[in-house]
Amino acid sequence: MDYEVKASDDFLWVLLPTELDHxxxxxxxxxxxxxxxxxxxxxxxxxxxxxxxxxxxxxxxxTGRYRDVASQxxxxxxxxxxxxxxxxxxxxxxxxxxxxxxxxVSSV
Amino acid sequence: xSITNELVVEFPAIGENESLARVIVSVFVxxxxxxxxxxxxxxxxxxxxxxxxxxxxxxxxKYLYDTGKPEQEQGAAGxxxxxxxxxxxxxxxxxVTVSVTDHGxxxxxIDRAMEPLYTTKPDQERSGxxxxxxxxxxxxxxxxxxxxxxTTVIMxxxxxx
Ligand SMILES: Nc1ncnc2c1ncn2[C@@H]1O[C@H](COP(=O)(O)OP(=O)(O)OP(=O)(O)O)[C@@H](O)[C@H]1O
Ligand SMILES: [Mg+2]
Numbered sequence: 604m605d606y607e608v609k610a611s612d613d614f615l616w617v618l619l620p621t622e623l624d625h626x627x628x629x630x631x632x633x634x635x636x637x638x639x640x641x642x643x644x645x646x647x648x649x650x651x652x653x654x655x656x657x658x659x660x661x662x663x664x665x666t667g668r669y670r671d672v673a674s675q676x677x678x679x680x681x682x683x684x685x686x687x688x689x690x691x692x693x694x695x696x697x698x699x700x701x702x703x704x705x706x707x708v709s710s711v
Numbered sequence: 712x713s714i715t716n717e718l719v720v721e722f723p724a725i726g727e728n729e730s731l732a733r734v735i736v737s738v739f740v741x742x743x744x745x746x747x748x749x750x751x752x753x754x755x756x757x758x759x760x761x762x763x764x765x766x767x768x769x770x771x772x773k774y775l776y777d778t779g780k781p782e783q784e785q786g787a788a789g790x791x792x793x794x795x796x797x798x799x800x801x802x803x804x805x806x807v808t809v810s811v812t813d814h815g816x817x818x819x820x821i822d823r824a825m826e827p828l829y830t831t832k833p834d835q836e837r838s839g840x841x842x843x844x845x846x847x848x849x850x851x852x853x854x855x856x857x858x859x860x861x862t863t864v865i866m867x868x869x870x871x872x
Binding site: 622624625626629632655656657658659660662663664666667686687691694695 | 726727729730733747748751752754755758759762765766835836837838839840841843844847
């Protein structure tokens with residue numbers, strides 16, 4: 604399944620594709636950057652709901668967007684992370700910078 | 712049951728073929744009934760090796776980042792189909808061996824290239840995690856390379872241990 608990018612106020616929601624590789628990451632990066640030029644985005648949610656595979660290109664995509672919003676005091680969230688994705692995120696050290704979205708939702 | 716099998720394919724070094732390579736390897740090992748996790752691991756490893764061949768071996772991204780336009784909009788210049796990647800796989804018992812070969816620029820210092828977080832393309836949002844992922848998601852990784860001639864990555868993974 605394909606990806607989707609939606610902005611609402613200072614939030615950007617990025618529904619990731621079934622397999623997030625270098626080819627897909629480049630397309631998503633382009634669209635996310637376009638949205639970030641049109642809206643002032645502080646918070647980004649990367650939603651893995653339909654994603655079954657991610658390689659290191661996804662790490663670059665997420666880290667890059669973290670750099671974009673962190674300077675604004677923003678935050679990057681990850682949502683619907685399955686076991687495989689958890690392994691990839693842990694191995695890459697990405698959990699040091701991203702916050703599981705479900706933690707936020709359940710603590711509200 | 713012990714299966715012996717082999718398959719070799721060659722394709723141009725373009726981004727669309729990353730998913731093609733993953734699908735081919737997945738179908739090749741289907742007879743071993745891999746778990747979803749084993750399949751995801753194998754897909755990541757294949758994806759890393761093929762992506763490296765495209766963006767480092769053949770530097771196919773330089774057009775994209777020089778002009779800021781996606782490859783698709785640049786016509787033939789951005790997609791040199793003479794740049795071929797060879798994907799070979801073999802099966803012996805429960806062990807699948809996948810090798811990915813490019814005839815691109817090669818790697819000067821393999822040990823350094825394989826260090827976690829080492830990347831020569833930080834400007835293109837590479838994280839330097841590719842080789843670490845190949846190592847973590849397979850049972851064995853071998854890299855051989857000759858500067859100016861190309862690179863071969865060989866990975867072995869045992870399915871259903
Ligand atoms: N096929 C190749 N040909 C030439 N150089 C390569 C090749 N594969 C890897 N390299 C070199 O090794 C370095 C490390 O590769 P690795 O896959 O670990 O990280 P990366 O590709 O830079 O980043 P990431 O994989 O996280 O997106 C690359 O930056 C590149 O300089
Ligand atoms: Mg890589």
